[in-house]
């Protein structure tokens with residue numbers, strides 16, 4: 560079977576699956592929660608199921624009220640979109656906004672604004688439509704050339720995250736902003752050097768992750784010249800989340816770092 564045929568079958572399957580997911584969402588319909596990504600209203604979200612090793616111990620990540628039954632968004636997606644929608648000053652005026660590893664729902668949001676020059680980027684741009692190739696640790700863009708950067712679940716994959724943070728700061732204009740999210744485990748970052756992929760999976764849950772970030776990521780960001788505001792799910796207006804959740808998965812997903820360049 561040719562690659563094109565496989566791709567066509569996959570697209571058809573995806574279309575039917577998405578239609579099925581949207582149909583299924585009627586069983587969750589209600590007024591308790593609103594999803595800022597799809598604007599659907601629900602009495603509950605779907606349960607997330609999964610497990611992984613964290614610091615060598617198997618952790619159950621099962622989390623009720625996690626996934627939007629209509630659009631599939633998780634806590635971090637609703638947090639990002641809720642934050643964007645309640646901070647409209649980020650999309651006013653003429654701005655260059657750069658988005659690493661671009662999530663489609665964020666692209667759809669920024670594409671609504673004609674005043675925003677929205678640029679998608681990735682180390683492997685072939686994964687995305689109209690993305691440019693950029694290495695976050697060596698960004699081929701001028702100093703002070705970007706007004707805003709979105710970087711969701713990227714930095715934990717980068718071995719030299721300090722270099723990436725300094726590059727992000729370098730390309731931002733003074734007063735520019737960086738919207739950063741990544742899985743957070745507790746207060747302190749946990750990182751062991753020279754691990755194999757298998758060892759990383761055993762320590763960090765995912766073999767492509769280079770560390771378990773803690774809230775002390777704030778220090779790294781401040782050292783690079785950022786003023787940092789940590790936003791958690793409880794800080795946003797609107798009912799996007801079940802705030803009673805307290806599982807390793809919901810905890811790891813509930814923070815955003817909003818950084819402004821001095």
Ligand SMILES: [Zn+2]
Pocket residue numbers: 594595596597598599627628629630631632
């Ligand atoms: Zn949704």
